[in-house]
Amino acid sequence: MIMNTNKKLDNIKKHPLNVLTxxxxxxKEIPPRQNLLSPWLPSQGLCMxxxxxxxxxxxxxxxxxxxxxxxxxxLCWEAESPNGVIYIDGEMPLIVLQERxxxxxxxxxxxxxxxxxxxxxxVQEFGIPDLSTTxxxxxxxxxxxxxxxxxxxxxxSTLFRSGKENDSDGxxxxxxxxxxxxxxxxxxxxxxxxxxxxxxxxxxxxxxxxDTVITLKRPVEYKxxxxxxxxxxxxxxxxxxxxxxxxxxxxxxxxxSEDGVKTCNWxxxxxxxxxxxxxxxxxxxxxxxxxxxxxxxxxKSTVSRHVKxxxxxxxxxxxxx
Numbered sequence: 385m386i387m388n389t390n391k392k393l394d395n396i397k398k399h400p401l402n403v404l405t406x407x408x409x410x411x412k413e414i415p416p417r418q419n420l421l422s423p424w425l426p427s428q429g430l431c432m433x434x435x436x437x438x439x440x441x442x443x444x445x446x447x448x449x450x451x452x453x454x455x456x457x458x459l460c461w462e463a464e465s466p467n468g469v470i471y472i473d474g475e476m477p478l479i480v481l482q483e484r485x486x487x488x489x490x491x492x493x494x495x496x497x498x499x500x501x502x503x504x505x506x507v508q509e510f511g512i513p514d515l516s517t518t519x520x521x522x523x524x525x526x527x528x529x530x531x532x533x534x535x536x537x538x539x540x541s542t543l544f545r546s547g548k549e550n551d552s553d554g555x556x557x558x559x560x561x562x563x564x565x566x567x568x569x570x571x572x573x574x575x576x577x578x579x580x581x582x583x584x585x586x587x588x589x590x591x592x593x594x595d596t597v598i599t600l601k602r603p604v605e606y607k608x609x610x611x612x613x614x615x616x617x618x619x620x621x622x623x624x625x626x627x628x629x630x631x632x633x634x635x636x637x638x639x640x641s642e643d644g645v646k647t648c649n650w651x652x653x654x655x656x657x658x659x660x661x662x663x664x665x666x667x668x669x670x671x672x673x674x675x676x677x678x679x680x681x682x683x684k685s686t687v688s689r690h691v692k693x694x695x696x697x698x699x700x701x702x703x704x705x
Contacts, residue, residue, distance in 0.1 A: 420452045420534055420571055421461045423628045424596045424621065427533065428566045432591070434576040434584040435600035440612030442476060443484065443636060444600070445538050445575050447650070450488050452534050453500040459616075459634055459652045467533035468499035472515075472524065474542030478506035487638070491647040499531055516546035516554070521561045528570060535565060538575040541585070549586030559593060595622045603633060604680050605662065612636035615655055631655040663690035664699040 404412065417426045425431055425448070435441050451458040455466035473481060481504055489498075503524075505512050513520030515537070528535060537543055547554030562572050578599070579585040591597055597620035606613060613636070618629040634652045641647060659682055666676045673691060677684045694700035 419464055420467050421448060421458070421463050423624055424461070424598070424618070425452070425534075425571060425573065426595060427571055428569060429571040429595045430562055430566060430574075430593055431572070431596040431598070432574040432576055432584070432594055433598045433600070434578050435614065436578045436582070439600050439602070439614055440636060441575050441600065442473075442538055443612050444634075445536055445573065446471070446481075446484055446488060448573065449500060449534070449536050450485070450492065450498070453498045454492065454496070456492055459650055460632065466496075466499070468501075468529070468531040469534045469536065470501045470503065470528060470532050471536045471538065472503045472512070472543060473538050474505065474512060475539065476504065478504050487646055487648045490645055491649060501527070501532070503527065512543065514543075514545045515561075516544045516558060518557075528565070528568070532570065534571045534573065536573045536575070540574060540576045552587040552589040555587050555589050559590075563593065591620060594620060596620060596624075610635070611638075659686065660690045660693065663687055664694040667691050667694060667700045 417428065419426050420429070433441060433444060447458045448461075449469045449471050450456070451461070452463050452467050453469040455463045457463070481502065485502075503512065513523050515521055515524060524535075541549070544558055565572055574590075574594075576590075577585045582599075582601070584590065584597075584599075596618065599617050599619050600614040601617060603613060603615055613634070615631060615633050617631045618624065621629045632652050632654045634650060637649050637651065639647050639649065659680065662680055663676055666679060667673075671679065673684060673687045676687045676691075680687070691700060
């Protein structure tokens with residue numbers, strides 16, 4: 385114990401903390417933060433997306449990674465320029481990962497080289513190291529070159545395997561690593577599971593240093609055959625306001641071309657617009673406002689407003705109401 389204490393004191397002497405005066409801070413030239421994916425994924429940003437199992441989190445994470453790497457778009461978000469990405473996948477079978485990225489690449493039609501590097505358990509002799517440990521973090525650090533600007537960690541439960549999820553103290557060393565990555569100019573996107581309550585699984589301390597937290601939820605009328613279809617909500621959005629953080633519904637559609645190539649396409653609409661269409665349809669089916677409120681789980685005043693608008697725009701047949 386005494387030896388460990390002396391070692392820590394020696395490290396402190398060798399690497400003292402840097403302190404800035406107010407004048408130094410105000411006069412310091414700091415590069416402005418750019419968005420890797422506007423408006424919510426900034427450079428040197430720490431972000432999280434979480435949802436229950438089988439929601440399409442990995443589909444979404446792969447699309448975000450590809451959009452950032454190619455300087456493209458995904459849903460209502462846009463990359464300002466291409467930036468290198470490393471995707472650390474903890475559980476997806478390699479063949480499935482290949483199939484999904486093949487569909488994404490063919491669907492986006494990119495002709496230029498994309499800097500998107502993949503780490504997957506199936507191509508490792510001894511698997512992916514436990515990123516809860518310093519040794520595991522060091523192995524990943526060695527893979528993050530200067531050209532890499534975004535690190536995607538999919539997902540927390542498979543990549544950070546030591547300790548208990550509810551232990552806030554156990555998150556401390558992981559948070560320190562994430563902050564070190566940020567200090568190197570890297571952004572990190574964490575993919576995580578939701579618990580039975582619908583909230584992110586484990587300690588809420590994870591959110592303390594995050595810029596953005598996005599959660600995915602099922603639409604009320606969701607059916608299994610709908611595939612990847614979810615509502616997107618911003619739970620934490622540092623520096624974002626108004627239209628940028630309005631909830632919306634996203635849906636993945638797959639298509640088979642004449643030459644047998646499978647491609648994928650995403651559609652999205654603001655949740656307000658999606659609910660409006662559902663209210664109009666249910667009202668035309670003869671449901672009362674109270675029935676619609678119970679069916680969709682939305683406020684009765686919202687239903688009344690949508691019904692009134694639907695009648696004015698002719699989407700609800702007055703004879704049926």
